[in-house]
Amino acid sequence: MKRYFxxxxxxxxxxxxxxxxxxxxxxxxAEKIAVSWLEKLNKKQxxxxxxxxxxxxxxxxxxxxxxxxFSTELMPELGNFISRKxxxxxxxKQIEGLPEGLYVTIRYQSEYANTESVEEIILxxxxxxxxxxxxxxxxxxxxxxxxxxxxxxxxxxS
Numbered sequence: 385m386k387r388y389f390x391x392x393x394x395x396x397x398x399x400x401x402x403x404x405x406x407x408x409x410x411x412x413x414a415e416k417i418a419v420s421w422l423e424k425l426n427k428k429q430x431x432x433x434x435x436x437x438x439x440x441x442x443x444x445x446x447x448x449x450x451x452x453x454f455s456t457e458l459m460p461e462l463g464n465f466i467s468r469k470x471x472x473x474x475x476x477k478q479i480e481g482l483p484e485g486l487y488v489t490i491r492y493q494s495e496y497a498n499t500e501s502v503e504e505i506i507l508x509x510x511x512x513x514x515x516x517x518x519x520x521x522x523x524x525x526x527x528x529x530x531x532x533x534x535x536x537x538x539x540x541x542s
Contacts, residue, residue: 410510411473414488417516418506422492425521426465430454438509438517462525463497468504479507486510487519500526 417436424432430451434442472491479487487509494502502525508516 407475410486411475411488414475414508414510414516415470415473415490417508417518418490421506421518421521422468422504425454425459428455428459433518436518438511438519441519458523461527462499462502462523466495466497468492468494482509482519488516496525498528500528502526 421433421436424430424436431447433454434447434450469492470490471493474489476487476489478484487507490506490508492504492506494504496502502523505520505522505524507519507521509519511517
């Protein structure tokens with residue numbers, strides 16, 4: 385009986401370790417896609433960025449509008465890319481408003497020429513094919529302002 389009990393405990397610990405490794409691998413795989421996407425964004429390879437977006441995201445806007453926002457509004461406002469540092473990743477199976485699946489949110493603290501601080505947030509989803517896809521990209525940033533006043537964004541308010 386003791387041997388059976390020890391075997392059961394051992395089996396659960398092996399299963400748990402394998403599950404943890406899988407979760408870590410998912411996080412690594414998702415981060416590789418996020419880093420690749422951000423590098424393309426900073427190199428102004430907007431068509432490549434668009435191609436890496438999830439179909440659900442692409443269906444919500446046209447490439448023309450998406451490209452116009454990134455190429456003529458957001459990226460010029462942020463300025464030239466300087467640096468980026470990963471600081472948090474979370475994996476979830478359920479996100480409000482989305483079907484059950486596997487999602488990874490990755491946050492970076494970044495620096496651009498026209499900003500004091502930038503937080504970049506990327507949400508990725510695991511497709512049935514096993515590939516990770518970019519669902520969304522958000523930025524929260526503070527523009528540099530030399531006259532002491534609250535900086536005003538040039539982006540259009542929706």
